[in-house]
Amino acid sequence: MSVGELSVPTPHAEPGAERALDVRDLRMRYGTVDVLRGVTFHAERGEVLALLGPNGAGKTTTIEILEGFRMRSAGEVSVLGSDPAKGDESWRARIGVVLQSWRDHSKWRVRELLQHLGTYYEPYGTPWDIDELVAAVGLTEHAHKKASRLSGGQRRRLDVAIGIVGRPRLLFLDEPTAGFDPHARREFHDLVHRLSDLDDTTILLTTHDLDEAEKLADRILVLAGGTIIADGSADALSRRMATEAEVRWSRDGERFVHPTRDATGFVRQLFAQYGEEIADLEVRRASLEDTYLALVRDFEAGDQEAAARSFEERNR
Amino acid sequence: MNPTAAAIRAGITRGRIELRQTFTNFQDLWGYLFPTVALLVVMTLMRGSTIPGTEFSRGTMTLPSVLGVSVAFGSLINLAQILTIEREDGTLLRAKAVPGGMLGYLVGKIVMISGTVLVNVAIVLIPGAFLFDGLDLGDAGAWLTLLWVLVLGLVATMPIGAIIGSLFPNARNLGAVMLPIMGLVAISGIFYPITGFPAWLQWIAQVFPIYWLGLGMRSALLPDGMQAVEIGESWRYWETAGVLGVWAVIGLVVAPMVLRRMARRESGSSVAARREKALQRIA
Structure with a gap:
């Protein structure tokens, strides 16, 4: 790598x-x-x-x-x-901050609250047009609902709208x-x-x-x-972690799967050996999830030094 | 527009919106009306008995005193309660995340609390005027006194509420201050002339604004003859203004410091921690 x-x-x-x-x-x-x-x-x-x-x-x-x-x-x-x-x-x-809400402003209506919070930004610039903002977060239908009547997801979208109302x-x-x-x-x-x-x-x-x-x-x-x-x-x-990739192919109607850290090398070898017999080739890189879990696992396994070293290398 | 002026204006709007919300909410309305109705019933029952040494009805004497208490309660307890609740639920943190938001929040609360106190005074005073004889309502001077006692009373008690609300971690702990305040109400000559109490109790009562709010309201609404049952047989206007004024000044100096310190500590994780705790309690 x-x-x-x-x-x-x-x-x-x-x-x-x-x-x-x-x-x-x-x-x-x-x-x-x-x-x-x-x-x-x-x-x-x-x-x-x-x-x-x-x-x-x-x-x-x-x-x-x-x-x-x-x-x-x-x-x-x-x-x-x-x-x-x-x-x-x-x-x-x-600065916009999207806070995790709980039950604050429960008596306020969606549009009313956004309109009100928008006025605080007026001396500094042009806040969002409230109807546009309500539409942008998909709350148009609920614009006149009280915050306490919103579902969890709707409430969260209101949080996002509050965070960006001042552009x-x-x-x-x-x-x-x-x-x-x-x-x-x-x-x-x-x-x-x-x-x-x-x-x-x-x-x-x-x-x-x-x-x-x-x-x-x-x-x-x-x-x-x-x-x-x-x-x-x-x-x-994912490249840095060199997590294992998965190579899949078929030969003579038979399917194969092989995990490898060096997918390119493996495939080169595969072709050198079998040439045109190889079909349905697929190389799957590790997902971010695999990479992330590997990173954290390495780190928690006391591999802090290695993690720090590679971080420094990267910054050199 | 000047940012500070904009924040103050937004705060006034905020207070107006919250007033509308609280007066269109059944639970809140019940909270305002129930104690008022209960007090009016109690005072009506006291109509028959007279203040010792006079021919004056105890019901009539109690009404202005009750007005004084409702000003103190409405501003002090309400503000303390709202602050702890809104700190817990993250309203304050939202205000902090907005430019000028804390100023707007505070102005909004002042408008809202003043509005509810005014309404509270009106819903005691208006039926009271029909139920009780001997109130001095025809006189412009009475209304003027009522007004300055009301305004000064609000300025004296609201900062105390803000300080208490900032210091208590949650609304449930506020019960701890309710008890001493109830005690103060009991010794402040609200339901019985204070001159009937031992002198040391009178002194304690005179340190706090509740007694002076009651006295100020009595001085506004009762005939001058009723001074006879007060300390020093006088309405003591200067002392009333003086004591309430001292509380106001102390409050206005200390409250902003305490509020700032409280606000500084607010963050997403402190709200999340309180939420966690509150949810555990429910479970």
Whole structure:
């Protein structure tokens, strides 16, 4: 495997005037417990990043520090060019936060709540047209319903609408599609694509749905044990892990399956040996899920050094 | 538009919307009406008995005192309760995620609480005017006194509610403050002239705003002859304004600090943790 293929712009290259997010050596300690032990990553304008990691890895802590809701212990953090710990209201106006809702604003009607929250953004720019926004999250039919009468998925879509009503430059999505049915999920993915492609919104999302991460994210970050153990596209990650691929073929009407770490070499050999007898060839790369599980397993098996080493290699 | 002005305006809208919501909600309406009806019944039953040493009906004397208590309750307890509930359910966190949202939220609460207190005063006062004789309602001075006592009372008690609401982790723990407040109501001369109590109890009552709210309302609505059963046989306007004013100033200095500290600690995970706890309790 070539390390060169994986190289992304190094986070230490230049101070990010252009960058939507720039996090360097972020540390967080609660009492004597280190939750974050030096998290470093960045996001360019318009990029969609997915932050993955096991429960308790520090995803929420990281996002809350970036949102300005939590003070960090150490490290440099720049969010849209400002330190979130000192972000003022005009900075706040450019940030969108999709919160996990519970039962807040239960007496408010969908349209009424969005209209009201939109007015707070008026001094800073032009918030969404409310009817357009309601339509964009697929709540037109429910625009005059009370929030307490919405289903779980509808409520979640209202959360998303609240997060983007001020047309943020940077959007934080913490498990956005938990509780969505497949149809709502697809529509939500379209909305995310629309936000990032048309409006050039930078998006940082956390999810446990790896399929979703693969579909939405330009880049995937894996956070485990308080550090980023992987950073790259889904494709680059699976190549980096060199997880086993599956080669399937048939010969003389008989079907074969062979797992291998070196699919190219294996297929070359296969053709050299049997030539034209080979039919129905299929090579299946490991899915992001396989890769992710392998990464976390390696990491948790105490392979922290190896994980850290390959991370450094990548950044060289 | 200036962002601060925009946030204040949004807050006023917010308060108006929430007032409409609370007055079109059966459960909330019941919460406002039930205590009022109960108090009116109690006061009507007291109509026959007189204040010792006078010919004056205890029912009539109690009505303005009850108005004072309902101002204190309506602003202090309600605000404390709403703050703890809305912190728990994430309303406050949403306000924090919006530019100028905390200011708007606070202005909204002030509008909403003031509105409900006004309505509460009206639904006691209006039927009371027909049920009880001897209230001094024809006089502009009475209404003026009522107004300043009401406004000053709100300013004195709302910050206390905000402080209590910020310090208590959840609405269920608020019961702990209800008890002492009920105790204060009992010794504040609401249902019985305070001059009948031992002096040390009178002193305790006079430290807190509930007594002064009751006195202020009595001074507005009762004939001047009724001063005879008050401490110092006087309505003590200056003292009323003074004590309520001191509470207001202390509150307005301390409450923003406590509110800011509370708001700073709010985050998605703190809301999630409380939700988890609340759901466990249900299960």
